[in-house]
Every structure is written in structure tokens, then in C-alpha cells.
Amino acid sequence: xRFALFWIFSVAALGGSIGVxxxxxxxxxxxxxxxxxxxxxxxxxxxLEAQFVGLIQVMVYAGAIVVLFxxxxxxxxxxxxxxxxxxxxxxxxxAGTAVVAIxxxxxxxxxSTGRAPWPDVDPSYGTTRAIGEALYTDYVxxxxxxxxxxxxxxxxxxLAKKRLD
Amino acid sequence: xxxxxxFQFQLVAALIFMIGVVxxxxxxxxxxxxxxIELMLNAANLSLVAFSREVGDDQGQIFAFMVMVxxxxxxxxxxxxxISLVRNRDTVNIEDASQMKW
Amino acid sequence: xxxxxxxxxxxxFAVVVLVFAPIMTWVERKQSALMQDRIGANRASIGGIxxxxxxxxxxxxxxxxxKEDTMPTGAHRFIHLVSPFIAVxxxxxxxxxxxxxxxxxxxxxxxxxxxxxxxxxxxYLFAIGSIATYGSMLAGWAxxxxxxxxxxxxxxxxxxxxxxxxxxxxxxxxxxxxxLRLTDMGVLQEQTFRVFGxxxxxxxxxxxxxxxxxITLPMWxxxxxPLPFFMFMTAMMAENKRAPFDTPxxxxxxxxxxxxxxxxxxxxxxxxxxxxxxxxxxxxxxAMFLGGWTLPWLPEQDIIAFLVPKFGANxxxxxxxxLAVSVFMGKVVALIFFQMLVRWSMPRxxxxxxxxxxxxxxxxxxxxNIALTAVGILVVKGVTGR
Numbered sequence: 134x135r136f137a138l139f140w141i142f143s144v145a146a147l148g149g150s151i152g153v154x155x156x157x158x159x160x161x162x163x164x165x166x167x168x169x170x171x172x173x174x175x176x177x178x179x180x181l182e183a184q185f186v187g188l189i190q191v192m193v194y195a196g197a198i199v200v201l202f203x204x205x206x207x208x209x210x211x212x213x214x215x216x217x218x219x220x221x222x223x224x225x226x227x228a229g230t231a232v233v234a235i236x237x238x239x240x241x242x243x244x245s246t247g248r249a250p251w252p253d254v255d256p257s258y259g260t261t262r263a264i265g266e267a268l269y270t271d272y273v274x275x276x277x278x279x280x281x282x283x284x285x286x287x288x289x290x291x292l293a294k295k296r297l298d
Numbered sequence: 299x300x301x302x303x304x305f306q307f308q309l310v311a312a313l314i315f316m317i318g319v320v321x322x323x324x325x326x327x328x329x330x331x332x333x334x335i336e337l338m339l340n341a342a343n344l345s346l347v348a349f350s351r352e353v354g355d356d357q358g359q360i361f362a363f364m365v366m367v368x369x370x371x372x373x374x375x376x377x378x379x380x381i382s383l384v385r386n387r388d389t390v391n392i393e394d395a396s397q398m399k400w
Numbered sequence: 401x402x403x404x405x406x407x408x409x410x411x412x413f414a415v416v417v418l419v420f421a422p423i424m425t426w427v428e429r430k431q432s433a434l435m436q437d438r439i440g441a442n443r444a445s446i447g448g449i450x451x452x453x454x455x456x457x458x459x460x461x462x463x464x465x466x467k468e469d470t471m472p473t474g475a476h477r478f479i480h481l482v483s484p485f486i487a488v489x490x491x492x493x494x495x496x497x498x499x500x501x502x503x504x505x506x507x508x509x510x511x512x513x514x515x516x517x518x519x520x521x522x523x524y525l526f527a528i529g530s531i532a533t534y535g536s537m538l539a540g541w542a543x544x545x546x547x548x549x550x551x552x553x554x555x556x557x558x559x560x561x562x563x564x565x566x567x568x569x570x571x572x573x574x575x576x577x578x579x580l581r582l583t584d585m586g587v588l589q590e591q592t593f594r595v596f597g598x599x600x601x602x603x604x605x606x607x608x609x610x611x612x613x614x615i616t617l618p619m620w621x622x623x624x625x626p627l628p629f630f631m632f633m634t635a636m637m638a639e640n641k642r643a644p645f646d647t648p649x650x651x652x653x654x655x656x657x658x659x660x661x662x663x664x665x666x667x668x669x670x671x672x673x674x675x676x677x678x679x680x681x682x683x684x685x686x687a688m689f690l691g692g693w694t695l696p697w698l699p700e701q702d703i704i705a706f707l708v709p710k711f712g713a714n715x716x717x718x719x720x721x722x723l724a725v726s727v728f729m730g731k732v733v734a735l736i737f738f739q740m741l742v743r744w745s746m747p748r749x750x751x752x753x754x755x756x757x758x759x760x761x762x763x764x765x766x767x768x769n770i771a772l773t774a775v776g777i778l779v780v781k782g783v784t785g786r
Contacts, residue, residue: 139302143310150314150337153330154321160390161541163330165479167337168534170314174340181307181351186359186366188523190343192567193366196530197560198336198373200537204556205377206329207541207549209384226324230317237312241305251304252354259356261520261580264363272360279364285371292378295385 138180145173154226164202171195183259307348315341328380328390332373339369409515412495416679422457424675427736429453432744460668467664472543475661479542484662484669487535490528491676497521498683499583501693501724502700504717513693513721514583521582522574525684526567529639533559535673536641536648536658543661551657555641555648558754562638565762569631572766572773573621573688585621586692590699592616618696621689628769629689631762633739636681638758642674643739644746647754682735683728690731693724700724
């Protein structure tokens with residue numbers, strides 16, 4: 134069952150990411166393929182017993198970040214400028230992808246040693262409680278520093294404001 | 299999870315990363331390039347979470363969580379930059395924005 | 401999958417989708433009519449039997465199915481087809497984690513009245529709620545219509561703004577209950593606490609005073625966190641694009657907003673999604689804030705222990721299960737009534753008022769609530785050790 138799920142999610146993620154790159158006509162198609170990729174990756178996270186990260190992936194990435202992308206695409210299209218211009222030949226893209234894919238396959242094959250995979254983890258691995266405890270005890274400094282990123286909201290508002298002069 | 303090896307997860311992550319790289323290098327639409335950058339971030343996240351499960355420690359998941367936090371803010375600021383860029387140059391083609399002044 | 405899970409899932413689907421969705425159209429018409437001192441829709445009849453207007457949902461469905469299904473020129477065909485389903489599915493699958501009752505032992509089978517008792521139940525609901533944004537946002541864009549696009553932009557901005565407020569508002573509740581699992585929250589809300597217990601700890605009265613022990617309140621979410629109850633309800637109603645928050649669907653401003661290119665059953669699917677979401681909101685509020693399936697001062701174990709000598713263990717459990725489901729449904733119905741009241745009483749907010757409420761009022765209030773709750777928990781823990 135897990136095997137089938139892994140294949141389904143992997144193929145969906147890879148297909149979605151190819152769709153992001155290969156959609157020349159409309160950026161909204163790329164954005165929707167990105168949503169499919171994010172959801173498939175969330176499925177892979179849950180397969181890897183990272184439930185909290187998987188749910189946050191759906192909530193943040195698929196539910197907010199790609200919505201922002203779509204929002205900006207729609208906002209800019211309203212002004213009439215949405216031309217993509219000349220894109221690189223698809224053959225170049227496919228050839229480049231194939232070269233790197235084959236080389237990375239062999240490189241990873243060589244690098245993955247005969248370790249015993251998948252140790253048993255206790256049931257609290259990846260649960261919200263475990264990650265919350267780790268975040269607020271061991272990594273509380275990282276959380277506080279990440280809080281400084283809220284200044285990014287100010288930056289976004291200032292940058293996107295229409296100049297009235 | 300017996301019949302899926304960690305190698306397969308890493309391979310999927312590497313492939314997605316590489317598709318993102320090809321996208322950034324070859325696409326001309328600013329917004330789609332940004333989406334490919336997000337693809338690369340997600341591939342790195344997948345690799346982190348897979349390794350975290352392989353080792354059995356959840357530090358990798360916390361790292362991935364932090365990456366998501368940073369990516370969320372980065373998308374907000376990046377899209378604001380893109381909006382002002384498109385408003386000023388009136389084009390989403392990155393080749394038209396290749397010089398500092400028009 | 402166990403048969404009990406399938407049974408519960410079928411029950412929920414049958415009751416919610418097949419019963420609630422058409423009934424909600426009737427409730428909307430009749431309640432608004434009552435509130436506005438008129439009769440409401442009462443023309444539909446089968447063979448002369450009008451049944452208080454309950455035939456109208458059937459007439460609606462027949463009308464919608466037989467209408468022409470338009471696809472505007474220049475529209476993105478696939479997205480236009482798929483958006484209603486993206487809008488309806490999150491509302492329906494939200495019911496997977498909502499508990500209708502506790503766990504009962506019926507004739508050897510351990511039945512738990514929830515389809516999926518997830519460890520992170522409420523997070524799942526938030527994640528599903530963020531996916532619901534796409535159904536509405538893509539609908540307006542897919543129609544190749546300027547009004548639709550305006551509606552899309554408004555709806556996406558509104559929904560993602562209120563998702564933030566939604567998540568932050570209930571953090572205080574999670575801090576108190578210590579769990580994200582909705583069944584555990586229902587069980588924890590059975591406990592009662594003494595309202596004036598602080599007097600004892602401050603030394604104002606002698607310990608063991610009778611009247612202090614008598615005045616107790618159940619540990620319901622609304623008692624522990626009254627302000628987040630209203631904030632959460634507001635945020636969920638804004639997510640649902642109903643009540644005073646239906647700017648994206650602004651009927652008098654931008655025709656039908658993002659619905660504009662939909663007719664027939666696809667439009668019906670959007671409406672159904674909205675009404676099912678109303679039921680989801682009511683069920684969530686009942687489960688988290690209003691004690692779920694339990695009655696205020698009667699723990700379920702006491703009820704079962706009282707009934708077992710009279711009827712035997714199996715029938716007692718069955719009766720307790722029926723009671724729990726009825727109590728839960730009663731709370732859900734009361735909250736649906738309240739939401740309809742709000743919808744038909746208040747005029748629509750302006751768009752900037754909606755954004756103002758979401759960012760400048762709800763978010764700071766909910767953050768302050770987290771801080772206050774944390775202080776409160778520390779104080780209570782320090783005093784009582786609970």
C-alpha cells in the first residue's frame with residue numbers, strides 16, 4: 134500500500150513540476166501544476182511519518198503561497214501585460230533535463246551505501262507535540278529569529294504600494 | 299516501508315530540484331521563474347525530511363519547517379518586487395529587465 | 401477498514417450531504433421570511449400537498465439539473481469544469497474528523513462516532529480550509545469575465561487574510577486543552593470547575609465551604625475562552641464568504657462576482673458547498689467550544705452507569721449514543737440558526753472594512769488572547785498544580 138502511494142505521489146510530483154516548467158502559454162497553468170506538486174509532496178511527507186510538516190506544507194505552500202502567486206498573476210493580467218515572449222526551445226530543455234537526470238541517478242546510486250534503512254521510530258516521531266516541544270526548547274532561538282521575518286510584511290507592503298506622485 | 303529505499307526519495311528530490319533549475323534557467327516569465335525557485339526549495343525540503351526519517355531524528359523536519367517559514371516570507375517580498383518591476387517596465391519578460399536602467 | 405468506520409462515514413455523508421444541504425435552502429428561505437415578516441416560498445407542491453415549503457429544494461434541484469450548462473467563449477474549459485468540485489470537496493471531507501459522539505461498546509464492537517480520529521484533527525481542518533480557496537478563486541478567472549476576475553481577486557484576498565486570524569484565534573484553546581484531537585477535546589470539556597475557587601486560594605473563605613463547591617461551570621471552550629469563540633465564528637464566516645462577508649459575491653455591486661459564468665448544477669454545487677460549510681462551521685464550534693456531544697453537568701460515564709442496571713450494557717450504550725448524537729445535532733442546529741440570523745440581519749461589509757477587520761482587529765486581538773491565556777495557564781498551574 135505504501136509502495137503504491139509512494140509511486141502515485143512521486144509521479145504526481147514529478148509530473149506537476151514538469152508541468153510548471155513546460156507550460157508556455159499561460160502562467161496560471163504553471164501555478165496549478167505547482168499546486169499539484171505541493172500536494173503530492175505533502176503526501177510524501179505524510180508517508181515519511183512527518184505529519185506536522187506535511188500538514189504545514191498543505192496549509193502554507195499549497196494554501197497560501199500558491200494562492201499569492203495566482204493572485205499576483207491575476208492582478209497583473211488585468212493591466213493587459215502578460216506576454217511571455219520568446220522562450221527557449223523545448224528541445225534544449227528536454228535535453229538538459231535528461232542529461233542531469235541520468236547523471237544524478239548514477240551519482241545517487243553510487244553515494245547511497247548499504248546502510249540499514251528506516252530505523253524504527255517511536256510513535257511520537259513527527260507529531261505536532263514532538264516538533265512543538267523541540268521547537269520551543271532546543272530551537273527557541275531559531276523561532277525568535279524567524280519572528281524577525283515579520284518585517285518582511287512591511288517590506289512587501291511598501292514595495293507593492295502604488296506611487297501616487 | 300520495507301520496499302522503498304531511501305535512495306528513491308532522494309532521487310525524486312533531486313529530479314524535482316533539477317527540473318526547477320532547468321525552469322529557472324530557461325523560462326523567461328518572471329513569475330514562472332519564481333515558481334521554479336519554489337520548486338527547488340520544496341525539493342530540498344523533501345530531501346531533508348527523507349533523511350530525517352532515515353536517521354530517526356526529527357531535526358531534519360524542524361529544518362524543513364524553518365525553510366518553509368523563510369520561503370513564505372520570501373515569496374511575499376519577491377512577489378512585491380515583481381509587482382513593482384512589472385508596473386514600471388510593463389512587461390513580464392525577464393529579458394526586458396536585463397539592464398539596470400532602461 | 402473496519403465496518404464501523406464505513407458505517408459512520410456513510411451515516412455522516414447521508415445525514416450531512418443528503419439531508420442538510422437541501423434543508424438548508426429551506427431554512428434560509430423560511431427563516432429569512434420569518435425574520436422579515438413574510439411567508440416565504442410556498443408555491444411548490446406535489447399533488448396539492450405543500451408541506452410548509454419543503455418541496456422547494458426538490459424543485460430547485462430539478463430546475464438546476466435541467467438548466468443549460470453554459471461554457472463562455474475564451475474560458476479555460478478544464479478549470480471551469482473542475483472549480484465547483486474543488487469548492488465543494490473540502491467542505492464535505494471536513495466531516496471526516498468531526499466527532500458526533502464518544503466511543504461506545506455495542507454488542508462487542510467498539511464504535512467510535514468519528515470517521516478518522518486523527519492526532520492532529522484541527523490542523524487537518526485548517527489545511528483543508530486553505531485548499532477551499534482555489535475553488536472560488538479559479539472560478540472567477542476561468543470565466544474570462546472582468547467581473548469574475550474582480551470577484552476572484554477579492555475572494556482570494558479575503559480568504560487568505562482570514563485564514564491567518566482563524567489559526568491564531570484557537571491557539572489559546574489548544575494551549576488549555578493540550579490536544580488537537582477533537583474527540584479528546586470533547587472528553588475534556590466534560591469536566592467542571594468551581595467558579596469561585598479562587599476565593600479559597602486567596603484565603604478569603606475557609607476551605608471546604610459548601611456553596612463554593614456547588615457553583616461549578618463545565619469546562620467548555622466558550623467558558624474558558626469567550627472572546628475567541630466570537631472571533632473564530634467571525635473568521636469562519638468570512639472564510640465561508642457568507643453573512644456580511646459576501647463582498648466577492650456582491651450581488652448589487654459586481655453582479656454575481658466569481659459565480660458569474662456558472663449556471664445550472666455547477667452553480668448549485670457552489671451553493672451547496674457554502675451551505676455544507678455552514679454546517680461544518682457549526683459542527684466545529686459545537687465540538688471545540690460548546691462541549692461537543694456532552695450535556696453540561698452530566699458526564700457520559702454517569703449516564704451510562706445510570707442506565708446499565710435498567711436496560712443492560714448494550715442498550716444503555718445505544719441510548720447514550722443516541723443521546724450524544726442528538727445533543728450534538730441540537731447544538732449544530734442552534735448554531736446554524738444563529739448564523740442565518742446574522743446573515744439576514746447585517747448589511748454587507750465594504751471590502752476595505754473586511755480587510756480592516758481581518759488584519760487590524762482580529763489578528764492583534766487573537767495575539768493578545770494568546771498572551772493572556774498563557775499568563776492565565778501559568779497562574780492556574782502555579783496555584784492548583786493542574
